[in-house]
Amino acid sequence: MSRLHDVPLSALDLATVTTATDARTALRHTRELAQHVERLGFTRFWLAEHHNMPGVASSSPAILIGHVADATTTLRVGSGGVMLPNHPPLVVAEQFGTLSALHPGRIDLGIGRAPGTDQRTARALRRTTGPLSVDDFPQQLSELTGYFNGTEELNAMPAEGNKPDLFLLGSSGYSAQVAGLLGLPFAFAHHFSAENTLPALALYRERFRPSERLAEPYALVCASVVVADTDEQALHIAGPGALAFVKLRSGRPGPLATSQEAADYPYTDVERLIFEDRLASQVIGSPRTVAAELERLLEDTVADELMVTTMVAEQSDRLRSYELLAELAGRSPVQGSSERVKTEVEV
Numbered sequence: 271m272s273r274l275h276d277v278p279l280s281a282l283d284l285a286t287v288t289t290a291t292d293a294r295t296a297l298r299h300t301r302e303l304a305q306h307v308e309r310l311g312f313t314r315f316w317l318a319e320h321h322n323m324p325g326v327a328s329s330s331p332a333i334l335i336g337h338v339a340d341a342t343t344t345l346r347v348g349s350g351g352v353m354l355p356n357h358p359p360l361v362v363a364e365q366f367g368t369l370s371a372l373h374p375g376r377i378d379l380g381i382g383r384a385p386g387t388d389q390r391t392a393r394a395l396r397r398t399t400g401p402l403s404v405d406d407f408p409q410q411l412s413e414l415t416g417y418f419n420g421t422e423e424l425n426a427m428p429a430e431g432n433k434p435d436l437f438l439l440g441s442s443g444y445s446a447q448v449a450g451l452l453g454l455p456f457a458f459a460h461h462f463s464a465e466n467t468l469p470a471l472a473l474y475r476e477r478f479r480p481s482e483r484l485a486e487p488y489a490l491v492c493a494s495v496v497v498a499d500t501d502e503q504a505l506h507i508a509g510p511g512a513l514a515f516v517k518l519r520s521g522r523p524g525p526l527a528t529s530q531e532a533a534d535y536p537y538t539d540v541e542r543l544i545f546e547d548r549l550a551s552q553v554i555g556s557p558r559t560v561a562a563e564l565e566r567l568l569e570d571t572v573a574d575e576l577m578v579t580t581m582v583a584e585q586s587d588r589l590r591s592y593e594l595l596a597e598l599a600g601r602s603p604v605q606g607s608s609e610r611v612k613t614e615v616e617v
Contacts, residue, residue: 316350348378367429453481
């Protein structure tokens with residue numbers, strides 16, 4: 271029996287800016303991708319939050335979620351995630367309450383506990399020079415949920431009665447335990463913390479307590495996946511994503527290189543090791559190769575849902591990768607979804 275055929279399939283996007291495009295194009299490509307995966311039968315489409323990164327246009331998830339939700343019809347759209355230390359819980363409640371009121375039953379609020387950026391940027395977001403800490407995350411999360419439940423003194427209009435589907439995101443055991451104790455669905459970032467995946471999921475299930483939201487644990491696993499017609503082609507178009515990781519590790523983030531730029535880059539010995547290690551941590555290859563690796567991942571993690579992120583430079587390669595993945599998972603194109611694709615005005 272194929273687990274890949276049985277679990278919901280979802281996507282995570284960063285609105286990637288390349289050396290050949292700009293932010294405007296990246297945002298248009300994100301909308302096109304959302305419409306594409308909706309037609310392919312995907313369940314969710316999440317937008318990440320990143321700041322001070324020239325290669326990522328997804329710095330305002332709430333705005334982008336509204337845009338994508340308006341351009342689709344059935345797809346669940348959400349944050350993967352909102353980094354709660356960067357924002358007052360009141361503002362997050364107002365934003366996602368508004369999104370849920372505009373798109374009932376279609377908005378997800380994925381919450382992360384880390385700033386997700388460098389300390390200077392985090393301080394600018396928080397407008398404070400005080401020390402950065404995630405120790406108050408449980409209190410922040412309690413305040414946030416209180417606005418949706420109507421238990422806070424302030425009225426975060428229109429949050430009460432318009433609660434999004436809440437997920438806790440994580441890449442370590444801490445978030446896994448919090449999600450379990452609160453009875454929340456847990457989304458694990460396997461795409462950049464693969465070594466922690468199994469221990470964190472074990473902790474989540476061990477600590478899980480049933481809640482009004484969930485009677486049993488629900489684990490979503492996010493993996494980096496690139497599918498092409500051949501293994502060689504897939505490795506070639508996956509190069510820019512690995513090079514971006516090399517540059518990030520050395521404190522030189524920039525726009526995503528083209529596949530040829532990544533192939534021609536003059537790697538040092540250390541950079542080459544980082545590059546190869548990054549490729550090895552992803553699921554890359556032909557449909558046959560990817561199917562085998564994803565089946566193994568789903569069997570090992572016993573994930574309830576698979577989310578994928580695909581960082582390649584060419585939009586056509588990205589759309590094709592998701593198309594091939596949908597075929598592997600036995601998804602049939604949904605007729606009539608995203609009908610506005612032909613008439614939409616560009617961003």
